[in-house]
Amino acid sequence: MYELEATYRIQSTPEKIEARAQALAIEQSIEMPPTAVRQPELLQKVLAQVDSIQEAGAGYFRVVLRFAEQTTAFETTGLLNVLFGNCALQEDVELLDLKLPPSLLSLFAGPRFGIAGLRQLAQVEGRPLTCTALKPQGLSPTQLAELAYTFALGGIDIVKDDHGLTNQPTAPFAERVPVIQEAIARANAETGGHTLYAPMLTGGPKTLHRHLRIARQAGVKVILTAPMLLGLATFQELVEDLGLAVLAHPAFAGLRISPPLMFGKLFRLLGADAVIFPNHGGRFAYSPQTCLALAQAARAPWGHIRPALPVPAGGMTVERVEEMLGLYGLETMLLIGGDLLAAKDNLLERTRQFVQKVAVSTGKV
Incomplete structure (x- = not known):
């Protein structure tokens, strides 16, 4: 008992x-x-x-x-x-x-897709997945779509909204999601790639379901959300009815709960297919030991619960790709945002450099 x-x-x-x-x-x-x-x-x-x-x-x-x-x-x-x-x-x-x-x-289903399902959606095998973010706030849907198009041309696997990109008047969810999804689909058609778009899903129950309907109609297959902003029970119920893969963002999760438990276990238990977390040496102060323990908790065998993909993030750079892969291994998604956007007019070249570095580091060239 x-x-x-x-x-x-x-x-x-x-x-x-x-x-x-x-x-x-x-x-x-x-x-x-x-x-x-x-x-x-x-x-x-x-x-x-x-x-x-x-x-x-x-x-x-x-x-x-x-x-x-x-x-x-x-x-x-x-x-x-x-x-x-x-x-x-x-x-x-x-x-x-x-x-x-x-x-x-037995009461919890855990990730619906897990690592294997995410790989199948992105059509990626034998190497880590790549991810980037659309930012900053204040850009119009057209401007965000242009960034997304460039990232997709560069071969990024998942292009996500920045977690702060919710439903601001400059780029309302209902306006930006269809045009960004269309831009990525257009880039995929040109390159033969399989880039996915993950819009940020926020709000109360009514807003969540309204935005989810918009995302599905646009053809979105992955969503980003912050379980702690929604409330963990709400997050779990959302995942139960979602039918889409889920990237979990750590916003509002800085409680006195150890990161390996919060992100590696609880987010995974309640349905996150991939868990974003602050990597050491970036804008946050987690140690390498904490980060590795978190990644291991996300992927470790746990009854019927599928493993989730760890996503180290938070001020990462292309130059750190080899280091991160050495720590986390192949079953990882690398998220680099600001470092790519800092390239400005050379965004496509910098994006391709990121994708190429991941491929070279894992022998997938």
């Missing part, structure tokens, strides 16, 4: 850690003093258990709690609330990992 495990990193002293761990178990389960529970059997059926406590260095401890599965209500919101509900408000606690029992894991 107590097969759901959650691992936390807690800041404490050796003298206080046992009491702190027990307080966390109480907070995340019965949320009241055990002595106030009038039904003693609930302390055996509901109260979370402290499974282990280990020193983690520099005043921190690694604490594993075990929860009764039924406390999750066997659904996404309940699971997240049990794992990191009230304790998300406590600055001394970080959620590191989780272990789902088969009864809970």
Whole structure:
């Protein structure tokens, strides 16, 4: 019954850690003093258990709690609330990992396409996929379509909206998506390529479904969205009805949940086919160890859940292609945006340089 495990990193002293761990178990389960529970059997059926406590260095401890599965209500919101509900408000606690029992894991479908499905859509085998972004905000649909056309001529596998490109008056979703998709289709017809377009899907339920209908009518096969901006339960339900491949963006996900768990496991569990994350050495401060652990979590065997494609990003350059491939291997999508756009009049040449470098680095020339 107590097969759901959650691992936390807690800041404490050796003298206080046992009491702190027990307080966390109480907070995340019965949320009241055990002595106030009038039904003693609930302390055996509901109260979370402290499974282990280990020193983690520099005043921190690694604490594993075990929860009764039924406390999750066997659904996404309940699971997240049990794992990191009230304790998300406590600055001394970080959620590191989780272990789902088969009864809970079976409730989640995970990625609908996964790595193999994305490769089939993009018609890419034996090398990493390439990706870039349409930016900045403020460009018109025609200007964005011109960029997309050039990227597709250069052989990029997936051209995505920048995550900040939502429904601004300068390029409303309903106006830009059809013209960008048409521009990419025109480039594909000229080159024989298979570039895909991934528009950014945002908004509340009504907007999501309206924009999804527009994307489908335009012939889009991949969408980009930010699971944390939508809400993870909404994201999961969207994926269930989507029928399109999903790139998950990390916006709004900087909570005290470890990146390998948030991006590598949770986003994957709820249906992301590819997970974008901040690579080390770019605009963000993740370490190489954290990035590699995230990529491994996205691809590791996990019951029936298909592997997701890790997408290192965030200020990457063409010159770092070999380095990134050395760290992440072939089952990766490399996302380079600003470095290509900085080429301005030489955008096509720089794009081809990126695509060629990936091919050469993996022997696919």
